[in-house]
Amino acid sequence: MAYWLMKSEPDVYGIDDLAAEPDGTEHWDGIRNYQVRNMFRDQFAVGDQAFFYHSNTKVPGIVGVMEVVSTAYPDHTAFDPKSGYYDPKSDPENPRWLMLDVRYVRHTERVITLAEMKADPALSEMPLVRRGNRLSVIPVSEAEWAHILELEKRHD
């Protein structure tokens, strides 16, 4: 089983939106980056766990946990000219972009902020805290996953 961190802007789609979905399940669409698409295609498996991360917000950080509940399949928003994610170079005969389904597991007890993860030597190898990283889906090692869950229990 693998672990992931998946970013979303709370103004667009946040952890509360996922929690409110029927069965807490929704597709993770709109990925338009080849590295992420390849991770979806080659590395994601049903049962994987993922952190829900709020980006582009006042206090960026991890706000929840979710579970991967499907393998990757074509992202239909790419076929829809009315969608903000429309990509004329993707068509149903030869889909360029993929999405998959995730299910809400829980909110974290508190926001585990980017600032504290950056300051933590145990997490210094995470692409999340590395300069210039722009991926919206990031692999997390088992050790990092466990460490972040420990961080969650710390309260100042």
Next chain:
DNA sequence: GCCAACGTTGGC
């Protein structure tokens, strides 16, 4: 709102 970093596009 600014801007650094980086991916993509397209002319040549």
Next chain:
DNA sequence: GCCAACGTTGGC
């Protein structure tokens, strides 16, 4: 196939 221009991401 190079690379400048452009667009996007996302922290601050």
